[in-house]
Amino acid sequence: MKYDVIIVGAGLGGLECGYILSRHGRKVCVLERTSQIGGCLQTFRRMGCTFDTGFHYVGALDEGQNLNRLFKYFGLMDLPWKRMDADGFDEVVIGGERFMFVNGREAFADSMARRFPDQRRNLDEYMTLLKGLGDNLFNSFLPRRSEDFYGMSMFANSAYDYMSRTITDPLLLDVLSGTSLKMELHAEKLPLYVFGQINNSFIESAYRLRGGGMQIAAALRRGIESNGGVVMTGAEVTGAVETDGRLTAVRINGGEEQIEADSFISNAHPAATMAWLDGCKSIRNIYRKRICALPNTFGMFTVNIKLKPNTIKYLNRNIYAYRHADLWHQSHASTDSLLISFPPPAADSDYADTVDLLTPMAWDDVAEWFGTKIAHRGGGYEDLKERKAAECLEMAEEHVPGLRAAVDRYFTSTPLTYHDYTLTQNGSSYGIQKDCNNLMYTMLTPKTPVSNLYLTGQNLNLHGILGVSMTSFFTCSELIGMNTLLKDFND
Numbered sequence: 001m002k003y004d005v006i007i008v009g010a011g012l013g014g015l016e017c018g019y020i021l022s023r024h025g026r027k028v029c030v031l032e033r034t035s036q037i038g039g040c041l042q043t044f045r046r047m048g049c050t051f052d053t054g055f056h057y058v059g060a061l062d063e064g065q066n067l068n069r070l071f072k073y074f075g076l077m078d079l080p081w082k083r084m085d086a087d088g089f090d091e092v093v094i095g096g097e098r099f100m101f102v103n104g105r106e107a108f109a110d111s112m113a114r115r116f117p118d119q120r121r122n123l124d125e126y127m128t129l130l131k132g133l134g135d136n137l138f139n140s141f142l143p144r145r146s147e148d149f150y151g152m153s154m155f156a157n158s159a160y161d162y163m164s165r166t167i168t169d170p171l172l173l174d175v176l177s178g179t180s181l182k183m184e185l186h187a188e189k190l191p192l193y194v195f196g197q198i199n200n201s202f203i204e205s206a207y208r209l210r211g212g213g214m215q216i217a218a219a220l221r222r223g224i225e226s227n228g229g230v231v232m233t234g235a236e237v238t239g240a241v242e243t244d245g246r247l248t249a250v251r252i253n254g255g256e257e258q259i260e261a262d263s264f265i266s267n268a269h270p271a272a273t274m275a276w277l278d279g280c281k282s283i284r285n286i287y288r289k290r291i292c293a294l295p296n297t298f299g300m301f302t303v304n305i306k307l308k309p310n311t312i313k314y315l316n317r318n319i320y321a322y323r324h325a326d327l328w329h330q331s332h333a334s335t336d337s338l339l340i341s342f343p344p345p346a347a348d349s350d351y352a353d354t355v356d357l358l359t360p361m362a363w364d365d366v367a368e369w370f371g372t373k374i375a376h377r378g379g380g381y382e383d384l385k386e387r388k389a390a391e392c393l394e395m396a397e398e399h400v401p402g403l404r405a406a407v408d409r410y411f412t413s414t415p416l417t418y419h420d421y422t423l424t425q426n427g428s429s430y431g432i433q434k435d436c437n438n439l440m441y442t443m444l445t446p447k448t449p450v451s452n453l454y455l456t457g458q459n460l461n462l463h464g465i466l467g468v469s470m471t472s473f474f475t476c477s478e479l480i481g482m483n484t485l486l487k488d489f490n491d
């Protein structure tokens, strides 16, 4: 059987590309190495509860907003989305003081200005920037000339430079940056585009998904299959066949059998892509080395907690807690920042079934166990996880009193776990670190040196559900043309 397009990896990016291309009549085959599709959207079930491994909430899902338009296209708006509290979807706690993030740019600026009255004009300026970014997200779909791409200049600007010049109160600067465990706050590197686009989408509206992120992956799979496409799990691409500068087939699970296609898309981390392209002559060593040497964002330590029944009230907002100020210059070496997130309860109860705690964790902390197998890493690793979980629980208890006593059981994961499930370099949560000073090197385009191989996913443009969804369009436009795609999208 020969396919039109083989897609390597069934993360959000791979599945969305499969959905778009199959909708346009292409015969697609999505190959996923693990037994579950979804990548960072994977969920697991223990003791009757569903736990998310990565995904927790999305922004811009209200009618007409950017993710809403994308998710309508992908048929994802019928999932059981739950709107978070508009008057406080995120709570940032710094130095013992609590700050609420409210929905709507004007309401947001008003609420922050009540606490920081002398920053009113600065807040308005920041909101104008966010509006420009949000309103122009879809312009980035338009032709490739860089002057047409509204956000390009914001990619080349530093988020920290802009924010610290615009917001002159250091505490407000921290507060506005305080929901940013969903990106890596890197003062020298983080592009303003990434910071602004993500913050804007959540300030517009914020939603959780009752029942876990896996439903997104499952719905996309159903869409692909009903369009005649194929999604195979347990199919790790381990080799490729190249003829005259083009790929003709891939091999799976170390075997010799070849699966042929005219074009290929890799949703795997670009460094992991280099591994299965080993021996491919179109990929020069210099390119391979550059891709494999690109730094990645931090990984996360996660504590997924099952609560005793009726002990902790469900909180329809997230808490981002920080022990110290100056968020742009923190090392993540110890447990000083924590995201506390409550998945919506299965029954529409006032009480939470589960709580998730997330904190950044350095790869160096777990690197000595690299190469060991999940559940067989040894006592030292288990001790490390126990210590780290105790630190997270201690910090969480300060914000959710009674939490420790309410824990029934908990499950932990480290960047090593993420690496083993998704093959993301160093278990990085958000993929390749984009560097506003070095865009040429850190912003990969879908094109590769192999003429019929394209990349997709969070490592290219913008990470997160919104960014990956947008990038899927970029990637597919290489195969079916942007005009055709835009017409379909706008219709």
Ligand SMILES: Cc1cc2nc3c(=O)[nH]c(=O)nc-3n(C[C@H](O)[C@H](O)[C@H](O)COP(=O)(O)OP(=O)(O)OC[C@H]3O[C@@H](n4cnc5c(N)ncnc54)[C@H](O)[C@@H]3O)c2cc1C
Binding pocket: 008, 009, 010, 011, 012, 013, 014, 031, 032, 033, 034, 037, 038, 039, 040, 041, 053, 054, 055, 056, 057, 058, 182, 235, 236, 237, 238, 267, 268, 269, 272, 276, 300, 358, 418, 421, 422, 423, 424, 428, 429, 430, 456, 457, 458, 459, 463, 464, 465, 466, 468
């Ligand atoms: C802890 C955490 C929390 C997050 N929270 C949020 C959030 O609340 N909101 C939000 O918007 N975003 C969040 N994100 C980010 C978001 O989940 C990701 O940006 C997005 O899901 C990445 O999708 P992807 O398709 O690029 O990659 P991935 O999800 O990494 O998928 C890549 C897939 O490729 C497969 N693969 C790799 N190599 C091969 C191979 N050789 N053969 C076959 N298959 C292969 C992998 O197994 C994997 O399934 C979070 C991420 C993490 C890690």
